[in-house]
Amino acid sequence: MIAGLVLAQLDVGEKTGEVNRFQPLLDTVADLAATVVTSDALHTQREHAAYLLGRGAHYIAIVKGNQKRLRKQLKSLPWKDIRSRAAPGASATAARRSAGSRSPR
Numbered sequence: 001m002i003a004g005l006v007l008a009q010l011d012v013g014e015k016t017g018e019v020n021r022f023q024p025l026l027d028t029v030a031d032l033a034a035t036v037v038t039s040d041a042l043h044t045q046r047e048h049a050a051y052l053l054g055r056g057a058h059y060i061a062i063v064k065g066n067q068k069r070l071r072k073q074l075k076s077l078p079w080k081d082i083r084s085r086a087a088p089g090a091s092a093t094a095a096r097r098s099a100g101s102r103s104p105r
Contacts, residue, residue: 010028022043035058040062043061
């Protein structure tokens with residue numbers, strides 16, 4: 001099992017912001033299709049989401065309180081209806097626990 005892997009690294013520089021280096025950094029990765037890209041709240045931006053979707057990637061982004069409209073949209077989604085799927089080799093009990101339900105005894 002791989003604990004962590006750095007696929008790309010790019011110097012931000014003194015006069016350039018981290019936000020401006022998001023796309024150039026990921027452009028150095030040949031294929032992002034079906035890859036899950038995670039980032040901190042700084043990168044929760046429409047342009048970044050559109051870029052990742054255009055490359056066929058999935059993403060996990062942090063949404064903080066300063067993005068009120070997006071938080072409201074997310075809160076309106078039917079989260080309780082989403083069921084988790086067990087990872088290959090994981091037991092159904094582990095999947096239920098990760099979904100917040102209790103296993104029958």
